[in-house]
Amino acid sequence: MDFDDSPDEAAYRARVRELLERHSGELLRLSPGQENVDARTHEAEMRRTQRVLADAGLVGVPWPKEFGGQGGTLVQQSIVSQELARARVPVLINHIGIGMCGPTVIGHGSQDQRDRYLARLLRADDVWCQLFSEPASGSDLAALRTTAVRDGDDWVVNGQKVWTTLAHVSDYGILLTRTDPERPKHAGLTMFVVDMHAPGVTVRPLRQMGGQSDFNEVFFHDVRIPDSERLGEPGEGWRVALTTLMNERVAIGGAGGAIGPTVETLAQHARDRLPALDPERQVLARQAVGRAVVAALGARYTGYRRLTVLSQGGIPGPEASAGKLAGTEAARLVADAGVRLLGDDALYAATADGDDQWQRTQAYVPGIAIAGGTDQVLRNILGERVLGLPPEPRNDKTAAFSASRSDGGAR
Ligand SMILES: Cc1cc2nc3c(=O)[nH]c(=O)nc-3n(C[C@H](O)[C@H](O)[C@H](O)COP(=O)(O)OP(=O)(O)OC[C@H]3O[C@@H](n4cnc5c(N)ncnc54)[C@H](O)[C@@H]3O)c2cc1C
Numbered sequence: 050m051d052f053d054d055s056p057d058e059a060a061y062r063a064r065v066r067e068l069l070e071r072h073s074g075e076l077l078r079l080s081p082g083q084e085n086v087d088a089r090t091h092e093a094e095m096r097r098t099q100r101v102l103a104d105a106g107l108v109g110v111p112w113p114k115e116f117g118g119q120g121g122t123l124v125q126q127s128i129v130s131q132e133l134a135r136a137r138v139p140v141l142i143n144h145i146g147i148g149m150c151g152p153t154v155i156g157h158g159s160q161d162q163r164d165r166y167l168a169r170l171l172r173a174d175d176v177w178c179q180l181f182s183e184p185a186s187g188s189d190l191a192a193l194r195t196t197a198v199r200d201g202d203d204w205v206v207n208g209q210k211v212w213t214t215l216a217h218v219s220d221y222g223i224l225l226t227r228t229d230p231e232r233p234k235h236a237g238l239t240m241f242v243v244d245m246h247a248p249g250v251t252v253r254p255l256r257q258m259g260g261q262s263d264f265n266e267v268f269f270h271d272v273r274i275p276d277s278e279r280l281g282e283p284g285e286g287w288r289v290a291l292t293t294l295m296n297e298r299v300a301i302g303g304a305g306g307a308i309g310p311t312v313e314t315l316a317q318h319a320r321d322r323l324p325a326l327d328p329e330r331q332v333l334a335r336q337a338v339g340r341a342v343v344a345a346l347g348a349r350y351t352g353y354r355r356l357t358v359l360s361q362g363g364i365p366g367p368e369a370s371a372g373k374l375a376g377t378e379a380a381r382l383v384a385d386a387g388v389r390l391l392g393d394d395a396l397y398a399a400t401a402d403g404d405d406q407w408q409r410t411q412a413y414v415p416g417i418a419i420a421g422g423t424d425q426v427l428r429n430i431l432g433e434r435v436l437g438l439p440p441e442p443r444n445d446k447t448a449a450f451s452a453s454r455s456d457g458g459a460r
Contacts, residue, residue: 052353054128061125065132068105075101079137085413086139087261089254092218095142099173102141107133109147109171116155117168123299123359145215146170146177148300149293150223154242156292157281162242166221175220179293180210180243180267187212187419188426190225191234191287192453195269197226197241204228204241204279206249206272212420216252216265219245223293224274225286230451237450238286242278249273259412298369299359301421311383312345318407322390330392337386341379348372348379367434370427377418384411 054062069076077094079086088095102108103117110126112118119125133141141147151170154162169175186192195208206226216222222243229237245252249272254262281289319338323331352375354368365372387407388395395408418424432438445453 058124058128062128062132065107065129068107069132069136069138072101072105073136076136076138079139088142088215088218088263091139092142095139096173096176098138099141099143102133102138103172108141109151112151112155112167112171116151116163117171124356127356127359141173142215142218143170143173143176144300145179146175149179149296150177150221152296153223153240153280153289153293157240157289158242159277161277162280166242176215176218178213178216178219178222178245180213180216180222180224181290181293182212183209184211188423190290191238192450193225193227193238195224195226196230197228197239197274199228199276199283200273202276203273204239204276206241206243206269206274208269210267210269211255212264213252213267214264214420216245216267217254217262221245222267223280224269225290227450228283228286231449232284233447234445234450234453235287236284238290239283240280240286240289241274242280243269243272243274244278247272247274257412257416259409261409295364297421298366299364301369301373311380312342315341315383315387318387318390322392326390326392330389334386334389337382337389341382341386344375344379344382348375351375367431370422370430371435373422374424374427374431377414377424380410380417381414384414387411 053059075097077086077091077098086095099108106119107129109116109118110121110129111123112120114120147170151167154166154170158166166175170177181190181193183193183195185194193208195206195210197204197206204226206224208226210216210224213222222245224241224243226239226241227237228239231237243250249270251268251270253266253268255264255266256262257264315338319334323334326334351368352372355365355372358365358368384407388411391407422430429441433440
């Protein structure tokens, strides 16, 4: 495996760095040690940052040119992501729109939908969210219960979604609904674009244990969606959702690029804090830092497997699952080592200098282990697809959803 850029990739990277340097003054930056920013507080600045990057040709790199993208490669997209992380530009506000919703509209939307939505999405004129998970369907996504019922030229939607990242700042979402409960659970689904400002849509932010509110509950009460906002045919929602999930898989699993600055921050933190710890705690903290750095390097190199598949024109499968697992483990160990280095200060919400980044990061990491496929589900994928273990029994593929226990135990 060759970890170095090819000459073309090196030239592209140099161009990206030059563009970031040129627009340096117009971009929102993370302060040292900060790993993310609150989208609600910084919404206007984050939208402006994405717009500047879009106008510089650094957003939607692999999207086809006809939809406002650059017609580039997924490797070039990875290079842009790495350079944005290196320049401490926060994750783009519309990252879900760019990585998942937009490609779904490209793949399954009408020309009218593509014309209306895609250019605005790339420039963060509209922010998008992904309305899939529900209280009783996450890993088992096809068990969802939010209904859409046809009424003339509209569909009427009722139900609840949960965990919806960015819904509180979103203008549109892709919404997976059940339109035919008499068909097997994967066959009775339909996907729509929903206007998040439509009457009957209620967004309720959820407060996380780190204090921030990145995701939300979203309630739909008699929300009317025109049939022209359907993505794909009625009953084909699962096929459309697979496009979204495949793009999610491409978007995640490359944690290695983002881990570099975190390890540097940890190393600096260790230099600052180790001398103040008593000898026994120093030993334990050194070991924790060592384990974290090894895990972070492991995540980086596991991430290169995904890059290798991308550079060969493929779509990462189990490589993305392994990359996400390794990245999550590294993030957990880095955060734990950071907190351990604080000694007794870790007991307080903020350290003496008012910085609680390590506690906040530690509180955030469990979410990473759930979002976009839980650790356990990813291990199932690796077990089945890499180790060749027998698949889990799936006995609900043929019965009507209405007859299944997941529809409230009707049987
Ligand atoms: C930070 C964050 C952001 C998110 N953003 C979004 C978003 O924008 N849009 C959206 O639609 N969703 C989003 N989600 C939801 C996410 O996709 C789900 O939380 C995830 O799929 C897990 O589903 P669940 O929470 O229902 O847990 P469940 O699926 O109920 O799982 C509960 C536990 O059972 C385990 N488990 C489940 N099935 C199996 C199995 N077959 N084998 C072994 N163990 C199993 C799981 O690993 C877990 O430990 C987000 C979640 C988080 C944490």
